[in-house]
Amino acid sequence: MKSRLYKVALSLALALSCTVVASGQDLVYARQQLDTLASEAFHGRGYVARGQQLAAEYLLREFQRLGLQPLSDNYLQPFSLEVNSFDSVLLRINGRTLVPGIDYLLYPKSGYGEAKKLKSGNKTAIFNYQNPPKSGKPSWEVLLETGHPKLTWSVGRETWPLPYFQLSGAATPQKIKTISYVVRGNFRAHQAANVIGYLEGSSNPDSVLVICAHYDHLGRMGSTLFPGANDNASGTALLLDLARHYSRPENTPAYSLLFIAFGAEEAGLVGSTYYVNNPILPLNRISLVLNLDLMAGGSQGLMMVNALKNPAAYQALDSLNKAHSLLSSIQKRDNAANSDHYPFSQKGVPAVFLYTMGDVTAYHDPNDRAEKLQLQHYPAVFELLQRFIQHWPNRIQP
Numbered sequence: 001m002k003s004r005l006y007k008v009a010l011s012l013a014l015a016l017s018c019t020v021v022a023s024g025q026d027l028v029y030a031r032q033q034l035d036t037l038a039s040e041a042f043h044g045r046g047y048v049a050r051g052q053q054l055a056a057e058y059l060l061r062e063f064q065r066l067g068l069q070p071l072s073d074n075y076l077q078p079f080s081l082e083v084n085s086f087d088s089v090l091l092r093i094n095g096r097t098l099v100p101g102i103d104y105l106l107y108p109k110s111g112y113g114e115a116k117k118l119k120s121g122n123k124t125a126i127f128n129y130q131n132p133p134k135s136g137k138p139s140w141e142v143l144l145e146t147g148h149p150k151l152t153w154s155v156g157r158e159t160w161p162l163p164y165f166q167l168s169g170a171a172t173p174q175k176i177k178t179i180s181y182v183v184r185g186n187f188r189a190h191q192a193a194n195v196i197g198y199l200e201g202s203s204n205p206d207s208v209l210v211i212c213a214h215y216d217h218l219g220r221m222g223s224t225l226f227p228g229a230n231d232n233a234s235g236t237a238l239l240l241d242l243a244r245h246y247s248r249p250e251n252t253p254a255y256s257l258l259f260i261a262f263g264a265e266e267a268g269l270v271g272s273t274y275y276v277n278n279p280i281l282p283l284n285r286i287s288l289v290l291n292l293d294l295m296a297g298g299s300q301g302l303m304m305v306n307a308l309k310n311p312a313a314y315q316a317l318d319s320l321n322k323a324h325s326l327l328s329s330i331q332k333r334d335n336a337a338n339s340d341h342y343p344f345s346q347k348g349v350p351a352v353f354l355y356t357m358g359d360v361t362a363y364h365d366p367n368d369r370a371e372k373l374q375l376q377h378y379p380a381v382f383e384l385l386q387r388f389i390q391h392w393p394n395r396i397q398p
Ligand SMILES: [Zn+2]
Pocket: 214, 231, 232, 265, 293, 294, 339
């Protein structure tokens, strides 16, 4: 009796554990990683307060904890880049202090400077964002671009001689009488790194599937945080969740998996470009690069960039999606230099970029926050990728 009960309990436990393995994703884990990476402590994973380095060190520890193998001395592939960044920012127009990130942004290539109650006149260049001046004037001390329908920030790789503000339409007053401002910052070299972990395949280890996601974002503009929750703490969390799943011995795929969390994507695909010029495994061993960026949406399906050059990958993903009724659609578009798959594709490596569509409207602004993301479609996205990875490159029998 006792032993029969034990057997029943054991088979029940096995059945349960099989269910867990089959469903794969761990929403609690992914949510935790996303919240952590998008938190204040990582300073928007950019070039202020060592944010990006802190994130790299965090990911290194996570790769280690999950049991991924380093391919060199450690998991980091360091490189450096020059970036324009801002330590403190203030803008007051007609005596009213504006809210950074909401009312205005600094043009990413803005210079630095300070002024108190500068009267609008020949020292101030004020122009609508649709009509920038053709050339500068020596008298100018500050540039003010007005009327922006949507403020979108990025990373500057050079510095202009003057402070340069971009005002939202809502924050642009009828008449600008006085401007006070402070812009303190610097243009200098920063250390950055790609974080790389490897899982050897069980029967075909020479063939490598690369799963990558950039973990950097825009950092801070002064004290204003750009959390980059969808862009791309979400893709990084998904990468970690896939690494967590496949690092379990019972889930080892036939071919090898190379997980790369790229740095400095927002500065112009700098980390991935560095990687393809200094690959740790020969690029010709890569059967496909799956680049994950903006993965927190999904109500309007999933887009594959560079699908036209990779029809087998598109067909596989699309038929698995249909067979298992996961997302509303898988759409395709031609190649674009819009994320880390691109440097690989330029070297002739099969590489696609997947991003989710729908649910998230914030983009490169302070509203891209973790608490705004529902992750409703995350389990479906994970399952789709898991099924894809399981079948690739065996031309898919869903
Ligand atoms: Zn991104």
